[in-house]
Amino acid sequence: MMFDVSIITDRVEPILHGLLVTFQTWFAGVLIGLVLGLGIAVLQLFGGRWLRIPLRMFIEVIRATPFLVLLFLLYYGGPEFGLSLEPITAGILGMGVYGSVYFAEIFRGGFQSVPKGHVEAAECLGMGRWQCIWRVQLPQMLVIILPALVNMITILCKETAVLSIITIPELTMVLTGIGSETFAFVETLLVLCIGYLILIELSSRLGLWLERRVGRFLVRS
């Protein structure tokens, strides 16, 4: 079997563009997912019963839906309900919603890991609930939940491959396109794997660096 490098080197530009689109949708999706997920977790824990029940249902339903189906519903089913989205918008939104429920569960676990006494101390000093969440609970729990967050973020990176089915020209779509055009499947799939590896390696490095940074206070003398 011949391994033809020129198939790749001749198409560096579209491949890099695909990588960029993958990165953009991933990054935007993760951002939406994190913000939404934190909101869901906070409202679920502190918003009372009338928020807890519907949010719990939302989490369960989204978790039970494959990403592919969620995307189809959003992109092809959306117009039926008057929601016509550009592929890229639908992709990012779908990614955010899909990720948010997993992030929400990670945040929920994080909140429950902070000792109750730390919250009581804040209460006794007159701090409000939001001040307590923002200044006392979140920074502490971040150390504990960072590995789980980074894990979920890397999973979402690979889920972007599914976006090709709603015609988003991300890395998988570009490279499988080149593959079927040239029949050079081995070369293209190999490059595809390397592309994801680079992105995921970057995110886990960043995660480790952050872990060390936010965990500084755990040093013992």
Add this chain to the structure above:
Amino acid sequence: MNDVTTPILTLRNVGKRFGTNQVLKGVDLDVQRSEVVCLIGPSGSGKSTLLRSMAFLEEYDEGEIHINGQLLGWQSISPRRRASRSRLNQVRSSLGMVFQQFNLWPHMSALGNVCEALVRVKGLTRSDAERKGRAMLDKVGLAEKADAFPAQLSGGQQQRVAIARALAMEPSLMLFDEPTSALDPELVGEVLQVMKQLAADGMTMVVVTHEMGFAAQVADTVAFLDGGHIVAKGAPRDIFHDTEHPRLQQFLQNYLDRNAFWQDLKETPA
């Protein structure tokens, strides 16, 4: 309302139940300005629950607690309706709480712990808060540890930072929930020393403690709890020489026995 004759803290018939377990059964207590009250009693007697009720960390469900004449935690008593969080915080602002487990926030330095509420609640600027925070740390003898994180401090030092954090808010009443129970015996002294100084400076204090020596030396009033009641209350001298309450005598006997044991051990030739 704040004249010398009005108690800072009044408890009237305070009750608390956890499910079917009635932990507090109608407690009455007055704490006067500058008074030091020690709550003693066996575990499960309700003394910690009583102290936590005074900060509304436990919602007492019978009776009334007033701090500086203001009803704590409830907007109305019958029917019981919870006060808003801001109202609760306003009543609570005149008390400071010190916990058995210190409850310092581990991601902030000692100074950060002391300054946080000064900035967020009192609205001080960062530099004013730090000046005040350093003064408070100096007061508990930890000026040089301002930048240390809690994990870098001993238990005794952590508890002193926690005391400084509460003091910084200028409470008129300090509540201590077994402040030395989580400490190595060697570190108990430094915390008690700070508390003695506070009492000498005229701070009003309610202390749940197992340190009978501290209670005997520092308290104006000692209250003995058993089974959710205050069984006996009085000056330390009267409580420690009590002849009326068998349960109290039995409780104190345990301490005497332990002391006698160490005394014997010391006097036994090697």
